[in-house]
Amino acid sequence: MKKILFIGLMFSLITLAGCKKQLTTEAVGLTTLEEVNATPTLGTVENSVNSAYQLLSNRLNILAQWDWGGGLVFQNDLVMQDIASDDMEKKWSPDGDQPWMDDVNNFTFTSTNGGPNGLWKYDYEGIKRLNIAIQLLTKSDIESITGITTARKNQLLGEAYFLRSYYYFSLVTNFGDVPLILKPVATYQEAFEVAVRADKGLVWDKIKSDLNLAKGLLPNSKYSSTTEKWRISKGAVIALLAKAALYTEKWGDVITSVNELQGLGFYGLNSNYFDAFDQTKEFAENEDIFVYDHQSNQNPLKGNGICAPLGWGFFAPSTDFLNAFEANDPRKLYTVDAPNQNVNKLLGSTNGSNKGNDDAANNKIYIRYADVLLWKAEAQNELGQYPEAIAIINLIRGRARTSVSALGVLPPAGTLPDRLASTDKAVIKNWLISERRVELGFESQRMLDLKRWKLAKSVMTSKGKNFQDKHYLYPLPQAEVDASAGTLKQNLGY
Numbered sequence: 284m285k286k287i288l289f290i291g292l293m294f295s296l297i298t299l300a301g302c303k304k305q306l307t308t309e310a311v312g313l314t315t316l317e318e319v320n321a322t323p324t325l326g327t328v329e330n331s332v333n334s335a336y337q338l339l340s341n342r343l344n345i346l347a348q349w350d351w352g353g354g355l356v357f358q359n360d361l362v363m364q365d366i367a368s369d370d371m372e373k374k375w376s377p378d379g380d381q382p383w384m385d386d387v388n389n390f391t392f393t394s395t396n397g398g399p400n401g402l403w404k405y406d407y408e409g410i411k412r413l414n415i416a417i418q419l420l421t422k423s424d425i426e427s428i429t430g431i432t433t434a435r436k437n438q439l440l441g442e443a444y445f446l447r448s449y450y451y452f453s454l455v456t457n458f459g460d461v462p463l464i465l466k467p468v469a470t471y472q473e474a475f476e477v478a479v480r481a482d483k484g485l486v487w488d489k490i491k492s493d494l495n496l497a498k499g500l501l502p503n504s505k506y507s508s509t510t511e512k513w514r515i516s517k518g519a520v521i522a523l524l525a526k527a528a529l530y531t532e533k534w535g536d537v538i539t540s541v542n543e544l545q546g547l548g549f550y551g552l553n554s555n556y557f558d559a560f561d562q563t564k565e566f567a568e569n570e571d572i573f574v575y576d577h578q579s580n581q582n583p584l585k586g587n588g589i590c591a592p593l594g595w596g597f598f599a600p601s602t603d604f605l606n607a608f609e610a611n612d613p614r615k616l617y618t619v620d621a622p623n624q625n626v627n628k629l630l631g632s633t634n635g636s637n638k639g640n641d642d643a644a645n646n647k648i649y650i651r652y653a654d655v656l657l658w659k660a661e662a663q664n665e666l667g668q669y670p671e672a673i674a675i676i677n678l679i680r681g682r683a684r685t686s687v688s689a690l691g692v693l694p695p696a697g698t699l700p701d702r703l704a705s706t707d708k709a710v711i712k713n714w715l716i717s718e719r720r721v722e723l724g725f726e727s728q729r730m731l732d733l734k735r736w737k738l739a740k741s742v743m744t745s746k747g748k749n750f751q752d753k754h755y756l757y758p759l760p761q762a763e764v765d766a767s768a769g770t771l772k773q774n775l776g777y
Contacts, residue, residue, distance in 0.1 A: 328429055332442055334412050336575065339449075340588075340647070341575070341589040341647050342577075343591060343641055346405065354401025354404075355400075357592070358589075363402055363730070364729060366384055368733065369604065370600065370603075370604040370724055371604070371725065374599055383398060389749055394758035394764070399759070402457060403458070403763065407454075410447055411468075413447040414447070414466050415467050416443045437501075441517075442501070442507070442514060444500070445493070445494065445515045445519060445520050448489075448494050449523060451463075451490050452526070455490070456530060459774065460483050463486055480771065487531050491527055498517060505549040513566075516573075518549050518550060518572050521540050523573070524536075525541050525659075526650070530735055538666075551570070555687055556617055558570070559648065559651050560617075562645040571650075572650045572655070574648050579643065586643050589647075590639065590645070593625075593626055594639025594640070600621060600725075607720050609699055612699060612721060614683050614686075617689050623635060626725060628726070653723075657679065657719055660673075670704065673705065677702055679722055680699045681699075684699040716736070739755060740752065753777065757774070758774050
């Protein structure tokens with residue numbers, strides 16, 4: 284048994300030792316702790332970072348083979364943030380398939396539910412790989428040993444710091460206090476020692492400090508690599524710094540970071556709303572800042588596996604979500620074609636292509652410029668900069684109403700009129716809430732937004748959901764709590 288820990292936090296060798304048949308072999312090119320402790324090569328260094336990207340993929344069965352109940356078939360952000368919200372239903376036709384998703388939708392889930400379990404394990408597996416990468420890249424003699432250039436070393440290290448921050452961002456926003464593991468865990472004794480939840484403030488501080496390190500290491504260009512445009516860029520780092528400031532309510536820092544991002548001159552709103560999602564325009568549009576690059580016909584597979592469950596009837600809009608759009612808003616059909624049961628945003632097309640294809644090439648978008656602008660508008664509103672906030676909201680609305688619709692026509696005159704001048708903070712906040720919902724629908728932002736606004740309970744109970752105060756955080760996987768012999772404490776209420 285290898286010294287590294289395969290999955291989850293650190294007790295997974297213990298908890299999963301009896302179920303090897305459900306685990307895949309490790310990813311091709313995955314760097315192990317043994318390789319770090321031996322003499323690393325250039326390939327070892329490159330693979331240590333590249334493998335950490337894999338946990339961002341929508342590919343199926345990265346960590347296990349068809350472990351639906353464990354929440355490991357695909358990334359669970361669509362379940363935990365979209366199905367859990369008032370935007371999405373599990374399927375177009377309700378059935379008994381995957382009842383753990385229904386439990387998330389209805390807030391009847393427990394600490395053994397596959398949703399939190401999968402989210403936790405994906406994130407900590409990514410962190411495990413990144414801790415190995417960072418240990419490698421910070422070796423004082425790594426350049427002389429491997430021949431890696433200083434520029435390439437810095438680039439990879441910047442990517443690693445960003446990715447570790449991103450996985451911790453996911454953990455702290457979903458679970459609150461979480462173990463803060465910043466180096467490879469090699470023994471069971473070390474595993475028990477780090478099985479302690481760090482205060483979320485410390486986690487946020489580490490996220491921000493890692494991002495600041497990453498910003499100083501990455502090149503000052505739109506793409507870190509002209510041949511691998513999918514890699515983390517300085518723009519992505521600055522954007523995540525802005526988002527971390529947003530979630531910790533550091534409004535001035537939000538504006539400072541977004542201004543810095545805008546000052547780079549690399550990003551802007553596309554003229555047409557769907558261009559950011561259109562598979563045929565990837566890396567040729569202006570809006571996407573942080574994406575996972577899916578590719579077809581690769582070995583090992585790198586396609587967008589989430590298109591397969593879309594072909595099986597998963598991920599449908601709620602009636603409430605469809606009714607949230609104003610008349611003739613082209614974003615509605617661009618998000619989801621309800622008559623034909625196509626989720627266009629997730630398919631990367633408006634004609635149903637890729638539906639059912641588990642090796643589709645359309646990318647997964649994590650951060651785009653419109654989202655970032657709305658963070659700035661929110662911060663401005665909080666600071667009393669009302670005209671500036673309204674101007675951004677109107678900019679987003681203006682782009683939507685001038686977008687050629689999925690049917691190939693411009694919306695009629697009078698669609699999505701500008702919001703009028705106001706100095707009422709609450710009114711502007713409601714405009715912002717409405718705009719984020721329709722602009723970012725099915726992009727796994729809705730439930731996170733409702734929770735950070737402290738609106739989740741009122742909104743979800745008004746929709747007949749069983750949302751309780753404890754649901755502002757998800758439960759830690761019970762198997763991890765049990766394996767820690769009580770060291771890892773469960774969230775209240777679970």
